[in-house]
Amino acid sequence: MSSNILAIEHISKRYGDVVALDDLSFEVRPGEIFGFVGSNGAGKTTTMRIALGVLSADSGQVLLGGRPVDLDVRRTIGYMPEERGLYPKMKVGDQLAYLAELHGLSRRDAAAAVTRWTERLGIAGRAGDAVDSLSLGNQQRVQLAAALVHDPAVLVLDEPFSGLDPVAVDVMSEVLAEKAATGVPVVFSSHQLDLVQRLCDRVGIIAGGRMKAVGTVDELRGRGRPRLVVHAPEAPSGWADHLHGVHTVSHGEGRTVLELSDDASDQDVLAAALKTGPVHEFSVNRPTLTELFREVVTA
Numbered sequence: 001m002s003s004n005i006l007a008i009e010h011i012s013k014r015y016g017d018v019v020a021l022d023d024l025s026f027e028v029r030p031g032e033i034f035g036f037v038g039s040n041g042a043g044k045t046t047t048m049r050i051a052l053g054v055l056s057a058d059s060g061q062v063l064l065g066g067r068p069v070d071l072d073v074r075r076t077i078g079y080m081p082e083e084r085g086l087y088p089k090m091k092v093g094d095q096l097a098y099l100a101e102l103h104g105l106s107r108r109d110a111a112a113a114v115t116r117w118t119e120r121l122g123i124a125g126r127a128g129d130a131v132d133s134l135s136l137g138n139q140q141r142v143q144l145a146a147a148l149v150h151d152p153a154v155l156v157l158d159e160p161f162s163g164l165d166p167v168a169v170d171v172m173s174e175v176l177a178e179k180a181a182t183g184v185p186v187v188f189s190s191h192q193l194d195l196v197q198r199l200c201d202r203v204g205i206i207a208g209g210r211m212k213a214v215g216t217v218d219e220l221r222g223r224g225r226p227r228l229v230v231h232a233p234e235a236p237s238g239w240a241d242h243l244h245g246v247h248t249v250s251h252g253e254g255r256t257v258l259e260l261s262d263d264a265s266d267q268d269v270l271a272a273a274l275k276t277g278p279v280h281e282f283s284v285n286r287p288t289l290t291e292l293f294r295e296v297v298t299a
């Protein structure tokens with residue numbers, strides 16, 4: 001199963017007059033963690049539901065290891081839905097064992113998988129408790145366990161990090177990295193872009209149902225306009241505004257961040273900065289994923 005590629009190919013989906021997805025394509029490769037980011041309503045959940053096969057696309061297709069996602073293929077996917085979907089009154093251990101058996105594991109293998117994952121996710125002590133007696137963060141750990149107990153060939157997780165405390169974020173991050181290291185393609189959506197930047201091999205930015213940018217974090221950051229950071233403590237506000245092709249992004253406490261158009265000269269900027277007094281720092285910065293995201297979705 002480790003040669004599985006999850007390929008989303010030209011999918012479109014409308015809800016009445018609302019175009020939720022418009023010719024969206026991307027792929028998640030074996031062993032990679034793919035971050036799927038976009039504003040509220042951009043189409044992430046719709047994409048993931050179509051990838052799982054619980055919602056059908058109007059056109060386009062989803063292939064896992066070259067096969068359309070039918071019932072058999074769907075059983076090999078570990079899915080964490082945004083709306084969650086555990087049985088609130090059922091005991092954690094029973095529920096996970098039930099889900100594992102539903103995915104084809106024998107009773108014995110299911111029990112072993114439940115023990116392994118509840119221990120790994122730090123909820124073994126709660127196996128005998130009803131799901132709704134757990135905190136939301138712990139319920140989310142159970143939800144992740146539910147996505148993992150049948151040893152899935154691919155992981156599709158809708159906002160798995162939302163509402164988690166930093167320790168739970170670390171546990172979730174480690175588990176995703178471990179699964180990816182075994183060759184499983186992992187895709188998750190998130191609004192926590194610092195986390196996406198840290199964790200993901202590649203990222204896709206979706207806006208208005210269209211894929212606006214896909215690449216490694218470095219590739220995406222490299223696409224953004226570079227910024228100059230100038231630390232000139234005596235420079236007054238607006239000191240660089242008269243320079244050709246230079247836009248001041250921010251200025252405060254002697255630090256100025258500037259954006260330069262292609263025909264602007266960084267040497268002219270340096271000369272202008274030196275005229276104001278000493279220059280302690282003069283460096284080029286690439287935008288963060290968060291800055292890039294804002295640029296892409298508002299373009």
Ligand SMILES: Nc1ncnc2c1ncn2[C@@H]1O[C@H](COP(=O)(O)OP(=O)(O)OP(=O)(O)O)[C@@H](O)[C@H]1O
Nearest residue numbers: 015018019020038039040041042043044045046047
């Ligand atoms: N069942 C539905 N009926 C009608 N419109 C829907 C339905 N589900 C989603 N939509 C619309 O489709 C678009 C995409 O929604 P989707 O839930 O996929 O976005 P999202 O990126 O997951 O958003 P969020 O980050 O808020 O979870 C939105 O305009 C949404 O209002």
